[in-house]
Amino acid sequence: MIEKFLIGTYTLQTSHGVYDLELDDNKKRLQNLRFVAGSGNPTYLAISKANRIYAIDKVWPKNLGEGNDHMRGGLQVLDNNSRPAIVTDTKLDPGVSPCYVTVDEKQQLVFTANYHTGAIIIYKIMPKGKLQETDRVVDKGHQGPRPEQKDGAHPHFADLTPDGRLVVVDLGQDRIYLYNLSDEGKLSPVSKFQFKPGFGPRHIVFDPKKGVAYVSAELSSNVAVMNYDAKVGKFSLKQVISTIPDTWTKHNGAAAIRMSKDGKFIYVSNRGFNSIAVFQSDAEGKLKLIQEISTEGDFPRDFNFNHDQSMVIALNQNTNNATLYERNASTGKLKMIQKDFKVPEGVCVCPEKIIK
Template structure:
């Protein structure tokens, strides 16, 4: 079976935009790298149910989101002065797109119009006190996506907080709760357990996963415990990157930039606890993103600095990964999205 993959990239070197590739699951190999859409540093991607593509974009000195139809024909872009976004997500029910702007500490909301193009709807800035790390000079929104009960959760690396917002049908945000992580955590991304009761917060700055309980009545997160994603004897630079969970909720995966590895956790006690089961090299430099394929038998990992993808096979009983190959060229890849 051939599975289509979309790759978001920086375009500082050889990359020209958004690429597509194929995962041949029968022969366990990656094939057919193709430029799908010429774009400036499309560093994060999201697909709607209609198969429209929404991409981070930079236009001159403005940043925002670009919209493409299912054939990668350009629809429009909504931009504003300043740095580009770092994250985008689609709300199919409300026909909205959410964006997080790291440099501006801003959360953006866009309405999806009938033809798939976008219109700006709302913007929220964070101004809470920041954390102690040198990278926490001001607010740095890094993630904005839906909770299981259709609220918006936002991770801010600069303020060490996770915010919860109610969302109107028109895309207006109202903050209802905030969780303050331990100082210096640097919240980057989070994923929810399929049961909706727990979430897993990846700290970019301290290389940890914090297990959070989630109260659907109030939108509040509460810390349960915390676990490191890198070996105790590793003391060089590391920055937490991507985090994924299997659909059965049994295994959690994170990528480590610097240590250049993926750490595998077994999820215990209905989601409340994590147990480290493997730390495996990604065989590349700066694994900023990876993803499970639709069958969850494979993981594809992109490397920002070494310009290639690594393909892993996954044991669904143990969660452990086995490297298949690490030589598929993909320039400046920082986002891996299965179509």
């Protein structure tokens, strides 16, 4: 079986935009990196059931110069039925581009989170895949104590909870925001949770069976286990555990977080310590660190499972390589089986399709 994955990148050095690659499940090898479409820093991607790619995009209009004052960022919509993929729509705002995008298939909505401008934007998917903005929020009035938080709101994630609300993780404010979401794509506030100053939350995953959520904290290199009360729409803190050893004193930023389908294991990437931390989750959702494994490169932002979670693909942005692991479903632990597969400035790993 061949599985395909879309790859989002920075385009600061050698990358030209969006790529895809193949995973041969039988040979357990990554292969055939291919250019998909040109885009400016498509650092995060999502793909819809209609086979459209929603890619973060950034543009510097040549007639306005190259400074940040003239930058425009937003989304590029790509028809994934051809190579190169065809651009069918763009949505750009003044300022730096968002850092996260995802698709709500049920309500045909697209969500973006913009770390730099502080905006959460909701779009409705219109006929032929065009996007129409339905709402946006910018939460102000609070900031954390660290240098990365000095200018306030930095939402790094916006996606659905298992019960259909929108959850926003704000690194700049050390907060989780929760909103009700209407069918028309309108937001109404429900609650917010305040972490301790400097916690720096980044991404979140939910285990609805245990009633918990797991939050990766970039600035403090921690994982927070949160109780999630879906009836009233509130979070409470259950546990905090480090993603790195106490002996590591250099810079580190926790990044992506993933959960195994059975809810038994949580995985977090470390940028600086350059590893994937593997945690075992007990019946109540509390975590125990069971493995730290090298990503065989520098600055791993994202990683993802293959279709049956028997393997994991990690990307190292600064060393332009992908690393492949075999995953033991019983123990949760990873074993490196391939490294040095060339991927330029890789950031995001997005499952695309299976070719039988």
